[in-house]
Amino acid sequence: MSTSSATPSTICPRKADDDCLQELRWLYDRRSAEGARQDLAAWIAKWGARYPKLVGWVEEQIEETLTFYRLPRQHHKHLKSTNMLERLNEEIRRRTHVVRIFPNADAYLRLVRALY
Numbered sequence: 877m878s879t880s881s882a883t884p885s886t887i888c889p890r891k892a893d894d895d896c897l898q899e900l901r902w903l904y905d906r907r908s909a910e911g912a913r914q915d916l917a918a919w920i921a922k923w924g925a926r927y928p929k930l931v932g933w934v935e936e937q938i939e940e941t942l943t944f945y946r947l948p949r950q951h952h953k954h955l956k957s958t959n960m961l962e963r964l965n966e967e968i969r970r971r972t973h974v975v976r977i978f979p980n981a982d983a984y985l986r987l988v989r990a991l992y
């Protein structure tokens with residue numbers, strides 16, 4: 877299994893300690909990226925020996941998820957939700973359902989790119 881397409885639920889054993897994943901979620905409640913990185917270092921030290929695959933995956937992927945700290949603090953709570961992404965997916969589904977058949981992949985991409 878490639879770790880790039882893996883998720884915590886596929887890497888972490890089912891019997892994994894809920895505290896481990898809960899502490900990982902708490903990283904996103906910090907006021908700054910520096911605070912999150914400090915807590916991440918402590919999380920890695922605490923759980924690295926017990927869940928090495930999960931910790932390795934988090935170390936590879938975490939920086940991409942911490943980019944939201946660049947935006948103003950008042951926007952952070954809205955970025956934790958997937959509502960905007962789900963709305964975009966729904967709109968793409970609605971528009972492509974009308975067309976039904978695309979002559980090629982480029983035609984599909986042109987329609988999707990024209991939406992946003």
